[in-house]
Amino acid sequence: MNRVDLTVIGGGPVGLFAAFYAGLRGMSVRILDSLPELGGQLTALYPEKYVFDMPGFPKVLAKDLARQMIEQGTQFGPEVVLDDTCTTLTQDDAGWTIGTRSGGEYPTRTLVIAAGVGAFQPTKIGIEGEEDWLGRGLSYGVRDKSALQGKRVAIVGGGDSAFDWVLNLMDTASEITLIHRRDQFRAHEDSIEKVVASGIPMKLWCEVKAIHGSERIERITIQNSQTKEFEELPMDAVVVNIGFKSSLGPMLQWGLDIQKNQIVTDALYRTNLPGVFAVGDVCTFDGKLKLIATGVGEAATAVCLAKQLVDPNAKLFPGHSSDMNL
Numbered sequence: 001m002n003r004v005d006l007t008v009i010g011g012g013p014v015g016l017f018a019a020f021y022a023g024l025r026g027m028s029v030r031i032l033d034s035l036p037e038l039g040g041q042l043t044a045l046y047p048e049k050y051v052f053d054m055p056g057f058p059k060v061l062a063k064d065l066a067r068q069m070i071e072q073g074t075q076f077g078p079e080v081v082l083d084d085t086c087t088t089l090t091q092d093d094a095g096w097t098i099g100t101r102s103g104g105e106y107p108t109r110t111l112v113i114a115a116g117v118g119a120f121q122p123t124k125i126g127i128e129g130e131e132d133w134l135g136r137g138l139s140y141g142v143r144d145k146s147a148l149q150g151k152r153v154a155i156v157g158g159g160d161s162a163f164d165w166v167l168n169l170m171d172t173a174s175e176i177t178l179i180h181r182r183d184q185f186r187a188h189e190d191s192i193e194k195v196v197a198s199g200i201p202m203k204l205w206c207e208v209k210a211i212h213g214s215e216r217i218e219r220i221t222i223q224n225s226q227t228k229e230f231e232e233l234p235m236d237a238v239v240v241n242i243g244f245k246s247s248l249g250p251m252l253q254w255g256l257d258i259q260k261n262q263i264v265t266d267a268l269y270r271t272n273l274p275g276v277f278a279v280g281d282v283c284t285f286d287g288k289l290k291l292i293a294t295g296v297g298e299a300a301t302a303v304c305l306a307k308q309l310v311d312p313n314a315k316l317f318p319g320h321s322s323d324m325n326l
């Protein structure tokens with residue numbers, strides 16, 4: 001495998017901007033991501049939610065923002081390797097080699113880690129055969145609202161995501177039932193008030209115990225933990241929103257300075273390893289904000305510093321993009 005100037009671990013919004021900026025600076029770039037598609041949290045966690053704090057967009061759907069960031073991030077033709085998790089990092093004479101779960105080896109001169117919250121997995125409801133229902137009506141979050149058009153949807157959870165989806169699907173689903181294992185919610189008061197006012201049925205103190213159907217979901221069984229009673233509900237889809245488990249996993253063994261599952265950097269986003277930067281949600285320093293708008297700024301700075309490591313004659317500041325012929 002050829003050695004690139006810069007490897008970006010993580011194809012979320014911050015990693016994509018790093019790839020764009022490195023391309024702008026004439027660097028050869030490789031993006032590695034464990035998910036099967038680019039976009040990070042925007043695509044995986046909240047594609048149908050509006051984002052209101054992106055410069056230049058009064059409001060933008062996360063999936064639309066991801067699409068634009070993917071177009072921008074790949075415009076200089078970086079090599080993109082998806083569906084493979086980075087597991088090892090080995091120093092060599094010319095930089096670093098990243099090893100992946102599938103056995104890939106990717107040499108690089110410098111590295112920007114934009115791994116967000118790490119490779120994340122949704123928390124499951126914990127019923128037998130749960131995975132068999134994936135793609136047959138069971139989902140963790142919503143990727144495509146139109147797939148729920150006219151359907152009877154159970155939304156499981158009591159936090160912001162669950163309540164956002166109840167509100168968001170009111171114009172799409174034929175019926176919505178909220179299922180939550182307590183009678184208290186962690187969602188914003190405003191969302192709770194709206195959902196309560198909507199009058200949708202809420203099954204409180206209840207958990208999904210079984211899913212039934214042939215090709216797709218047809219019914220679910222829930223149990224009330226207070227009364228111990230079971231109830232069967234006709235249902236077409238179950239949308240689970242009970243959180244995600246994430247971990248930096250193998251990255252914790254790379255010799256990086258880690259605090260609370262985040263990579264410690266200095267004010268220039270340098271880690272304790274030479275030529276290795278960390279930006280976006282994965283990094284921590286005094287005053288860190290976990291926002292896309294601040295993360296992309298970190299990425300631009302880290303890339304310009306990496307450029308100088310690869311080419312010591314390069315200026316730190318490349319000039320304005322509006323002065324370039326792209």
Ligand SMILES: Cc1cc2nc3c(=O)[nH]c(=O)nc-3n(C[C@H](O)[C@H](O)[C@H](O)COP(=O)(O)OP(=O)(O)OC[C@H]3O[C@@H](n4cnc5c(N)ncnc54)[C@H](O)[C@@H]3O)c2cc1C
Binds near residue numbers: 012014032035050051
């Ligand atoms: C519900 C919700 C709403 C939000 N709303 C907003 C908002 O309105 N405005 C805002 O600014 N921010 C918002 N955020 C936060 C924002 O999404 C994050 O700050 C942003 O996604 C961070 O980008 P990132 O590129 O650093 O990481 P991520 O988007 O997490 O991307 C990291 C990528 O790295 C990959 N990865 C991780 N580990 C490995 C590995 N070992 N090997 C290979 N790949 C790996 C992951 O698969 C992932 O694709 C929201 C977050 C959530 C959950």
